[in-house]
Amino acid sequence: xxxxxxxxxxxxxxxxxxxxxxxxxxxxxxxxxxxxxxxxxxxxxxxxxxxxxxxxxxxxxxxxxxxxxxxxxxxxxxxxxxxxxxxxxxxxxxxxxxxxxxxxxxxxxxxxxxxxxxxxxxxxxxxxxxxxxxxxxxxxxxxxxxxxxxxxxxxxxxxxxxxxxxxxxxxxxxxxxxxxxxxxxxxxxxxxxxxxxxxxxxxxxxxxxxxxxxxxxxxxxxxxxxxxxxxxxxxxxxxxxxxxxxxxxxxxxxxxxxxxxxxxxxxxxxxxxxxxxxxxxxxxxxxxxxxxxxxxxxxxxxxxxxxxxxxxxxxxxxxxxxxxxxxxxxxxxxxxxxxxxxxxxxxxxxxxxxxxxxxxxxxxxxxxxxxxxxxxxxxxxxxxx
Amino acid sequence: xxxxxxxxxxxxxxxxxxxxxxxxxxxxxxxxxxxxxxxxxxxxxxxxxxxxxxxxxxxxxxxxxxxxxxxxxxxxxxxxxxxxxxxxxxxxxxxxxxxxxxxxxxxxxxxxxxxxxxxxxxxxxxxxxxxxxxxxxxxxxxxxxxxxxxxxxxxxxxxxxxxxxxxxxxxxxxxxxxxxxxxxxxxxxxxxxxxxxxxxxxxxxxxxxxxxxxxxxxxxxxxxxxxxxxxxxxxxxxxxxxxxxxxxxxxxxxxxxxxxxxxxxxxxxxxxxxxxxxxxxxxxxxxxxxxxxxxxxxxxxxxxxxxxxxxxxxxxxxxxxxxxxxxxxxxxxxxxxxxxxxxxxxxxxxxxxxxxxxxxxxxxxxxxxxxxxxxxxxxxxxxxxxxxxxxxxxxxxxxxxxxxxx
Numbered sequence: 001x002x003x004x005x006x007x008x009x010x011x012x013x014x015x016x017x018x019x020x021x022x023x024x025x026x027x028x029x030x031x032x033x034x035x036x037x038x039x040x041x042x043x044x045x046x047x048x049x050x051x052x053x054x055x056x057x058x059x060x061x062x063x064x065x066x067x068x069x070x071x072x073x074x075x076x077x078x079x080x081x082x083x084x085x086x087x088x089x090x091x092x093x094x095x096x097x098x099x100x101x102x103x104x105x106x107x108x109x110x111x112x113x114x115x116x117x118x119x120x121x122x123x124x125x126x127x128x129x130x131x132x133x134x135x136x137x138x139x140x141x142x143x144x145x146x147x148x149x150x151x152x153x154x155x156x157x158x159x160x161x162x163x164x165x166x167x168x169x170x171x172x173x174x175x176x177x178x179x180x181x182x183x184x185x186x187x188x189x190x191x192x193x194x195x196x197x198x199x200x201x202x203x204x205x206x207x208x209x210x211x212x213x214x215x216x217x218x219x220x221x222x223x224x225x226x227x228x229x230x231x232x233x234x235x236x237x238x239x240x241x242x243x244x245x246x247x248x249x250x251x252x253x254x255x256x257x258x259x260x261x262x263x264x265x266x267x268x269x270x271x272x273x274x275x276x277x278x279x280x281x282x283x284x285x286x287x288x289x290x291x292x293x294x295x296x297x298x299x300x301x302x303x304x305x306x307x308x309x310x311x312x313x314x315x316x317x318x319x320x321x322x323x324x325x326x327x328x329x330x331x332x333x334x335x336x337x338x339x340x341x342x343x344x345x346x347x348x349x350x351x352x353x354x355x356x357x358x359x360x361x362x363x364x365x366x367x368x369x370x371x372x373x374x375x376x377x378x379x380x381x382x383x384x385x
Numbered sequence: 386x387x388x389x390x391x392x393x394x395x396x397x398x399x400x401x402x403x404x405x406x407x408x409x410x411x412x413x414x415x416x417x418x419x420x421x422x423x424x425x426x427x428x429x430x431x432x433x434x435x436x437x438x439x440x441x442x443x444x445x446x447x448x449x450x451x452x453x454x455x456x457x458x459x460x461x462x463x464x465x466x467x468x469x470x471x472x473x474x475x476x477x478x479x480x481x482x483x484x485x486x487x488x489x490x491x492x493x494x495x496x497x498x499x500x501x502x503x504x505x506x507x508x509x510x511x512x513x514x515x516x517x518x519x520x521x522x523x524x525x526x527x528x529x530x531x532x533x534x535x536x537x538x539x540x541x542x543x544x545x546x547x548x549x550x551x552x553x554x555x556x557x558x559x560x561x562x563x564x565x566x567x568x569x570x571x572x573x574x575x576x577x578x579x580x581x582x583x584x585x586x587x588x589x590x591x592x593x594x595x596x597x598x599x600x601x602x603x604x605x606x607x608x609x610x611x612x613x614x615x616x617x618x619x620x621x622x623x624x625x626x627x628x629x630x631x632x633x634x635x636x637x638x639x640x641x642x643x644x645x646x647x648x649x650x651x652x653x654x655x656x657x658x659x660x661x662x663x664x665x666x667x668x669x670x671x672x673x674x675x676x677x678x679x680x681x682x683x684x685x686x687x688x689x690x691x692x693x694x695x696x697x698x699x700x701x702x703x704x705x706x707x708x709x710x711x712x713x714x715x716x717x718x719x720x721x722x723x724x725x726x727x728x729x730x731x732x733x734x735x736x737x738x739x740x741x742x743x744x745x746x747x748x749x750x751x752x753x754x755x756x757x758x759x760x761x762x763x764x765x766x767x768x769x770x771x772x773x774x775x776x777x778x779x780x781x782x783x784x785x786x787x788x789x790x791x
Contacts, residue, residue, distance in 0.1 A: 032645065143716060214781030366644070
């Protein structure tokens with residue numbers, strides 16, 4: 001817990017094994033309907049008020065980093081799909097980006113465009129699914145989720161055409177992409193992109209016009225900017241608090257400097273701002289998508305000299321990061337000149353965003369904890385790796 | 386020759402629900418049973434009819450709810466068992482009956498066993514005093530309304546029993562929530578019914594229905610809902626009944642996204658099914674009371690529809706109310722406990738209290754034009770003031786967002 005003088009509430013905590021007449025120790029998870037997977041929170045409650053909250057992770061630990069150090073660079077590409085399984089294509093890109101930086105590989109222009117298009121589509125599905133999940137956490141079990149998933153499915157159909165799989169795409173390669181866009185894909189993508197705006201308008205109208213939603217999310221789970229920055233929080237959660245930090249603008253990678261888009265900023269950083277910032281980001285993503293689909297050039301989808309088999313990057317070290325839908329997604333690779341990385345390290349946004357959970361929840365109700373956890377937008381595959 | 390001595394009583398479509406009772410009485414008289422046995426047999430048959438009707442309605446509703454929610458959520462819902470999933474309740478019942486009955490080691494087994502039974506019994510008892518048709522009042526009790534509320538309060542006990550006896554923490558939290566919610570919402574529920582008692586001058590539910598029998602101008606039914614005080618009280622009753630029945634958006638005692646299943650977390654198999662059943666029977670009871678108090682019970686909505694058997698009207702109105710509950714469940718998120726309590730104590734109870742003087746003035750000024758002029762401002766002005774105060778202090782604001790320059 002990061003200490004901060006502006007903490008709203010402090011109360012006696014309960015040591016393990018100690019019992020108290022007033023306080024109730026509850027273990028939320030790992031089997032719980034709204035912990036978004038196998039996440040566990042050891043909560044101490046005073047009535048319904050959260051007095052202490054300790055996160056327990058690791059139930060989905062799959063030893064991803066160590067496994068990757070014992071395989072070739074390409075072999076760990078399919079494993080990155082399983083990190084954040086809602087948005088595999090950005091994970092693919094992050095690893096490809098890191099390897100390209102390590103080995104100094106050029107990426108053809110068309111491949112960059114394909115990457116931007118798939119990444120922004122991924123951002124759309126992530127934020128759309130987020131809207132459904134957070135409404136589920138609020139108790140509107142299913143209604144928003146099913147409509148969100150209906151739209152998500154249209155994009156997943158596109159992904160299936162492109163990569164062969166709805167979710168486990170395994171699409172990026174060093175120096176480009178695995179295959180070119182299928183015939184007519186760009187036109188189908190344009191249709192989906194053009195239909196997405198009206199859907200967002202409708203969803204936003206229904207969600208934001210609902211007074212219960214406003215009452216449940218406003219002034220819940222906000223933290224001062226300083227605490228968020230010190231905690232390493234990135235992504236929509238940080239921007240909802242008004243910090244202008246988006247890697248697409250701060251340290252443009254790929255071809256993001258060619259597109260015209262803006263970074264929406266919130267003021268308070270509560271759960272409501274986090275929802276609204278994601279709505280606005282989706283609209284900006286649509287803008288990027290339209291531009292990218294208009295300008296899509298012909299050419300190679302992978303660098304002709306990119307070496308796939310027996311790939312040995314030079315000795316060295318590289319950290320490359322992209323703006324994933326959930327925040328800064330970075331891969332740190334150290335090469336010793338062999339086919340396997342010497343060190344392979346991921347900076348997962350959900351894991352780091354989750355570290356401030358206790359600070360956000362103290363003094364609030366148990367019902368708020370669930371919404372705050374939902375507003376952080378975690379995927380346990382990425383948290384536990 | 387004995388057959389000739391006891392002719393089978395005649396019955397019409399109107400008194401069709403009486404058929405089991407008449408049949409049992411006739412059979413008993415046929416074999417020459419004493420009068421007290423005939424009376425007991427008839428009453429048992431009557432009770433059996435009510436239980437049977439509402440249990441089939443429960444089975445039907447469990448399917449209709451899933452289907453309706455599915456359509457709201459852009460799904461198909463159960464459609465495998467039988468035609469359009471019509472056999473789904475049967476499949477559910479078989480599943481529930483064959484499941485293992487788990488009692489946690491830390492549970493108080495007796496209370497754990499008694500709680501699901503205790504939630505079903507009061508709901509059936511409460512349904513017993515309901516006038517389901519002109520000639521179909523299972524128990525025409527003089528203090529029917531009082532009986533209904535006192536029996537209905539028992540369900541809170543069983544919910545708390547379930548939460549306490551499970552020896553687990555999520556049920557405990559659910560029970561805590563249930564007690565505070567149900568006690569708070571019982572107040573506006575009962576207070577909003579007081580106006581009806583004052584106007585009718587009787588606690589007998591069938592009297593209350595008969596009192597709403599006439600029509601204004603020959604086509605607007607004289608239901609309590611179509612009076613200023615009745616409209617306000619009916620609305621309050623409707624909101625409070627949703628909370629009392631633990632329905633969304635006031636389903637905090639179950640609160641599946643927070644406390645798993647609340648007081649039902651540690652129940653499985655048929656005990657869980659009994660909770661499910663008790664909840665739906667309670668829903669029927671509370672919605673049925675709303676229909677009786679404010680929507681004219683079994684009265685026909687238009688004068689020329691008087692030929693339709695009255696019990697059809699009662700069940701039609703019940704269906705409308707329950708479908709509105711389903712609609713709300715499909716569209717709203719859940720409120721938080723402090724918002725729930727604030728809403729009850731700051732909004733519902735003051736407004737419910739105001740319906741009492743409004744109902745008194747309505748009777749005092751002779752239920753005419755003058756009454757409308759007097760009672761409408763009495764209710765409307767405090768409501769507007771309350772709304773303004775509430776919005777000023779507590780209403781959430783809409784926000785605008787900026788974009789970064791770079």
